[in-house]
Structures are given as structure tokens and as C-alpha cells.
Amino acid sequence: MKEWMGKIRTLSLFSFLVIILSACGKDNLTALVPKGYGAEESFNVILISILVMIFVFIVVMAIYVYVIFKFRQRKGQENHIPKQTEGNKTLEVVWTVIPILLLIIIAVPTIASTYDLADESEKEDSINVNVQGMQFWWNFEYANEEIQTSQELYIPVNERVYLNMLSSDVIHSFWLPSISGKMDVNPDNENTMYIEAYEEGVYWGKCTEFCGDSHSLMDFKVVVVSQEEYDQWVEGMKNTDPEYTAESSTAQEGQEMFANSCISCHAIDASSSNPVVGPNLADFGNRTMVAGIKNYSKEAIVDWIMNPGEIKPGNGMLSAPYLQDNSMEEEDAEKIADFLMELKATDEPVDSVEQFKKDETENNN
């Protein structure tokens, strides 16, 4: 009997935990389970303010419920005229002063963390990434390493990374809920924020400033890896070759087509001297997702090449000549996909990326 009770208890505790966890959202997207410095700072202020506010709410509701039940009109009392009180000085002082004190409790940590999150003292000695937001994708240029990548930002774990952000069209906003709060990406002035992740993994980033048709699909990822993996990745990116030749025969055909058309916007090497027109495709073979929103697969790449407008309305690819004159056959797209999937900065699979791909595929089945 006792055992049975114990099982029930464990089970109910477990299901309670599941509910709580799922109520907190997807664990590499939600702001409710912080996994980085900025998100943690914000979360602490959120907690303090929620606690203070719940206290206020309880006080208000207690008086409210009491008053409604106690002083509700009773039968036969319709004409009763209650005492016409003008006010009460003591009470009024109380509910002016106490809220001020409560607000100070919130204001002090708010100001402290606001300054802390704007701290740029370590900027010189840290990794600096120039982030460029565009309708509807992101470009990341590593300032000192002279490499760039698109859509997926690699950073080492437990390391402060400074992001210097500028838009080349309308305003975007860089939000990485699990790791850090957001910062707008303006066309006028460069904004700087830093991020620091506590755990390896791939984290979802979202554009949070309304920027047009595919605003809701302008996702990016931040790939948090160990310091070694990061160094390897940077080394690999530096060695990506603009003259790379494809291995398989279909990929070679694909590369030929790519060179005749796609290359005018998409570079296949990570050198930061390449102009930023379309997303940089160096290391495309190791991407976590296609176009930032589709599970990584050859079909997804083909689908993207054939119908980019259906996947991301209004995106820049729509002006590509092959879409204007409908000159792309599905077989061609498949060959191009073969070629693109060969583009890898490191042959060694990155743990975080592999795990992420596995989770996402399971998720959607």
C-alpha cells in the first residue's frame, strides 16, 4: 500500500514537473530558463518585480474581495444611505509611501543590471562580431579573425562575445531569449551588446523589430561550442577556399551552375572581404537549418531553391534571374544542393549541431 502511494506521489510529482517545464517553453528558446549572463540578469529583475507585484496584487485583491462581499447591497436595504466619508489622511499617506518603498526595491537592481549589461570595459580583449541585419537574414563578421558567416553565429561557451550591430535596410532587433535580452539593429548607429552562454548547445534567435513580410521568419541560431571546437571552427573557416572543387559528379555539375548564377550573391568561402549581398554559404554543409526555419535536409534545400517566396515571403532571393525566367529545373536544384552540402569548414561534426538536428527532427515527427 505504501509503495503504491509512493509511486503515485513520484508519478504526480513527475507529471507536475513536466507541466511546469513545458509551461516554461522550449528550453533553447524560452527566457524563463536563462542559460546565459544577460538572460540571467534580466530574469533576476523579472523575479524581484514579480514578487513585489504579487504582494501588491494580494493586498488589493484582499480588500477588493472583502469589500464586495461585506458591503454588497442586501434586500430591503435599497434606500440605505451610507456615511459619506471624505477621505482619511493616514490611509492616504500609507498607500503613497509604501508603494514608493516597494518601487525602490525594484529600481535599485534594475539600475544596477542596466549599467552592468551596457558594460563595455572588456570589449577590447573579447571576441568582437559585427552583426548585420537585413530583410530577412543575419550576417556575422568576426572582426579580428577576418571571417564571416551567415545565419548561425558560433561562440565559445563561458566567453563574453561583443556584438556590434548595424542594419543595412530597416530596423531589426537581435533577441536571443535563453542567453540574453535584445538590442535593436538600427541603420543609423552601431549598437553594442555582449552575450555570454553558460552551456553548449544551439539557441534560437529571433528578430523582434517589425521589419516587413518575413519578420516572423527571420530566425537565426547561436551555436555555443567548447573553446577547442570554436578554435577548430575558426581555423576551418579561415581555410575555406573560394576555388573549392566539388567531389561527387552531381555536385560538380551543381557547382558549375552555381558558378554561373548563384555566386554573384553568395560566396562559398568565409573571407570577410566578400561583399555582403546574399547569405555567405561557406560551411553550409554544417548548417543546423535551411533558411533558418526548415529542418536541414536535401529536400529542404531544393524546396528553398525552387520556392523561396513561399517559404519566406518578400525575401531577397526573389529577384534572382533564374526565378524571373523560370530556368531552374528540380534536378538542377538537387545538384546544387549536393554541392552546397559538401561545403564544410570542419569535417568533424560539431556536438551541439548534431544534437540540435536530432532534437528538431524528433520534434517534428
Place this chain on the structure above:
Amino acid sequence: MSTLVATNKKSFGSTIWDYLTTVDHKKIAIMYLIAGGFFFILGGLEALAIRWQLVQPMNDFVSAGFYNELITMHGTTMIFLAAMPLIFAFMNAVVPLQIGARDVAFPFVNSLSFWLFLFGGIMLNVGWFTGGAADAGWTAYAPLSTTSPGQGVDYYVLGLQISGAGTLMGGINFLVTIVNMRAPGMTYMRMPLFTWTAFVASALILFAFPALTVGLFLMMFDRLFGSGFFDPSMGGNSVIWQHLFWIFGHPEVYILALPAFGIFSEIISTFSKKRLFGYTAMVFATVLIGFLGFMVWAHHMFTVGMGPAANSIFAVATMAIAVPTGIKIFNWLFTLWGGNIQINTAMLWALGFIPTFTLGGMTGVMVAAASADFQYHDTYFVVAHFHYVIVGGVVFALFAGTHYWWPKMFGTILDEKLGKVTFWLFFVGFHLTFFIQHFLGLMGMPRRYWTYLEGQNLDLGNLISTIGAFLMGVGTIVLLINIIKTSVKNEKVSGDPWDGRTLEWAIPSPPPFYNFKQLPLVRGLDPLWIEKMEGRKGMTPAEPLTDIHMPNNSFIPFVMSLGLFIAGFGFIYQKQDIAWLSLVFVGMGITLGCMLLRSVKDDLGYHIHKEDLKKEAGE
């Protein structure tokens, strides 16, 4: 027009003409109510379309482009074309009566305000039929708005400019009215709280709307005449738009919320049968909120990159607003305390408002904390917050005010049973829709998202939210049925159906077109209540029965607004074909011509003779 107009049945045509030319604040109030109600339903339908699109992940009920038009027009319509005019409806219907005046200070301008608002509102919506409405969000951030293709944003700019001019005039009108036209004995500190809030809101309009006007002018030049105020590549700055917009936009929240507080103050006091607790504190809290409302605009811009100093200052200033707002909440609670609380539909809305708005205020303090706002900003958390404030505060007040003042405006009383059905459907629907959105935001759902991906744990929350939205829709339909039923039944009520406290209840429902035969003598706060407590039936007159001076009706405000409406099309389409410029000349010609006509033609109004007033009383 020198004799009393016969109140016989008029033909439909002459009723229409009467409304087109009226300068009577009560008829203008009815027009604001109808037009605002229409736009409220329109905005509501847009909201339902938005929620239906989000009912499941990767839904394709509407296209991305159309969705962006829907969210833009939902916000713009609800703020400028529904909430504002509905607030103006009650200000028009009630404020002159509450201060014991026969009309507003400038009846002609009052009519002009209405027609400018209506033509501006129509202009905004014309975009739907000419290739797409505005699609840059109701905040129209540059450069998205300045580069948005098509004419949608042009309609937004011109439409808001025209209706904004109407609002500005309305604000000035009410300021002058309240300063100058209070009845004998109606000192400032005896004014009912609704009048006080209308007064402070009008002052906010006076200072806030010019910022919007300037911003819209700059944007109009950027879009239509090739300037680059907001274009960084031409040396402009896009962030300036955000400042201009929010210097207007934040006080706008209080322009809506303060009169809402006023409505609740009247209702809570009346149906508790008690004087408003801490009246003086309430007045000062109102003024303080109005003042602080101008100091906090940049809390909408914590993530823009203003730096920690500016962010901290605006965070603390914003939190400070919680203090006077808290004072108000406690004063309402203590007005209820010890009262004889009668719970009818109007009171139900007021009682529903207190916890709802408290939640909105709580999240308000939370989003004011700049470093926490880095997470909340532009997510569904913020969507939830401002709907708690604007629906839970303002829309609840509009529903409450509709039930409370309907008898005064139309002489009939709305059905209580249906009214309560509306309340419960709307109240439950509201919390279902928006409470969960706090969590959706923190779970990673940004605002203005046309769709969300599968497998992000956002499905259930969005589904619940959509169900709630439809409950609100049903609640609103029940209110419409209620209005039709009540109007068809047409059972007349007395001038004072609620055992009211303020001056509007001292005269018949609906009031005669001159309001007060003799101006009343006000002897304190809640003047009618004082008289009733001393055993009198009504107010003591402050003047002998004399001739009443009344303004003439005029068609000029309608034509003047029509001129600007026509000119608006000229401005928009001259960009494509310079020939359209002729419309600018035609339209502006009409408007300026009307102004000239109004200036040179003496219109001294007319008098109702005291003999006629006596005769009417004798009948």
C-alpha cells in the same frame, strides 16, 4: 429659427440634414458614439482575423503582407478611430452637463472636430480598396514606413493628420469649456472626477498631438516629396521618428486612460451611494499622472540603444507613475468600503476593471524595469500588458459608460440581463486571450509575428488566446443585440434613473437641446446629491428665467473637412502623376474658402425667448 423647434416626428432626410449640420454637443456625442462604435467593430474583426491566423503554427489563413496590414490597421483603428472618438463621445455627452453649461465653448469647432475625425478615419481605411492598407505597424517606424511600397502608409499619414487635427481642436475646445463655462458655484474642486479627467486629458492632447503632427508632416515629406528626415543615407535619422511618435504616443495612453478612470469614479461613487473617497487626492493623482505621462516616452525605446543612463532615468520615471495610479486604485476600493454597493451592469464593468487594471499596472511596472524589458520588449508580454491597460482600462470604461449614460443620451435604459451576459463573455474572453500572452512572450514569441514555427511550445497558448478572442466577439454581438432591442422597445426613463449625484442627472433624459433652462447653483461636490439630501427635488436656479442664446446649425464644418479629404488624395497621388496636384488645389480651396466664409459672415446665433420656455413648461 427664433422659436423653439417643434419636436414632432421629422422626416428621415431632415434628420440626416440635422445631424450633418448640428453643433449641439449631445448630437455630436451620438455621432461620435456611432462612428466610434463602427470603427470598434471594424478593428475587432481585424483582431479576430489576426487571432485566427495564429490559431495554429504555420497557418496560412492570410498572407504575410495582408497580416501586416491587419495588425497595422487593428492598432491604428482601435486607438485613433475607436477609443479616442468613444472617449470624445462621452466627453461631449456629459462634460457640458456636469459643469452646468448649455454647450461647449465653441460649438462650431466641435462639429468641425467630429467631421475631421470621421473623414480622417475614412481616409485611413480607403487604403484597403486601393491596393493595400498601411502595413508598417501602428507605430510606423521609419525606415520600414518610409520605404513601404504602395500607398498604404500614405493613407495612414494623411488620415491621421486630418483626424489628429480634429482631436487637437476637440482638446482645446474642452479646455476652454471647462475653464470658462462652469455654472455658478462650480469651482474646480467641486468638478466631478469625469470632468477633471476630461480636463487633464484635453491638456495632454494640447501638448501631445503637435508632436504627432510634426512627425507625420516629416514622414509625409519623406514619402511624397523626396526629403530624407528619417533616412540615414541622406543624413537623416530614423530614431527621431520613434521619439516624436512616443512623445505623442505615451501621453496618448493617458489621454485614453484618464477619462476612463473618470468614468469609473462616477460609477463607483454612484452605485456605492457614497462620495468619492479622497476626492482631492484623486484630482492631484490625475494631474500628476498627466504630468509624469510626458516624462516617460523613451521607456518604449529601451532597446534602441540609448545607453544605460537614459534607460535608468526613464525606468525610474515610469515606475513613479505607479504611485498616483495606486492611489487611485485604493481610493476606489475605499469608496466601495462602507458603501451600499448595487451591482448592475455598469458597476459590474467597474468591478471587473479593478483587478484587471491592477494586473495591467503590475506588468507596467515590470516592463518599466529596463534590464528586464530587454526580454519583454516587442514580445507578446508587451502585447498582453498594453491590452490589459487599454482593454481592461479603457474599453471596460467605454462599456461601463455606455450602460451608465445611455439613459441620459437616449432616454432609455439598456437591458440588464443582456448587459450582464455581455460582461461575462467579454470579461472571461479577455482574460483567456491576454493572460496567457504574458507567458507566450517570455517563451519566445515576438510581437507582430505573422506565424510561428512548429515545435516551439507556443501552440497551446495561442489556441487558448484565439478562443478567448472569439468570446469577446460574441460578447460584443450581444451588446449590439441589446442596443437594438432597447431602441425598438423604446421605454422612456426618468431624468435620474440611477439616483445620481452630479448635474447631468438634474435634467430630463434626453436633455432638451438647451440643457438647462436656468443655470443651476452649485453648492458643493456632488451638487444634485446635496440637494436631494436636503429634501429638494432638483437644483436651485442661479439666474432668473431669461432668453437663451443658441448657436445656429452649420454645414460648413462638413464641407471644410471634405475639402481636406479631397486634398489628401491629391497629396498621395501627385507622386505618380503631377496632374493629381489639381486635387490639392481643389480640396484646399474648398477648405480655405470655407474658413474665409466663416470669417466674413456674421453668424450671431439666435435666442430662445423666455415666453417660449414658459409656454413649453406649461404644456
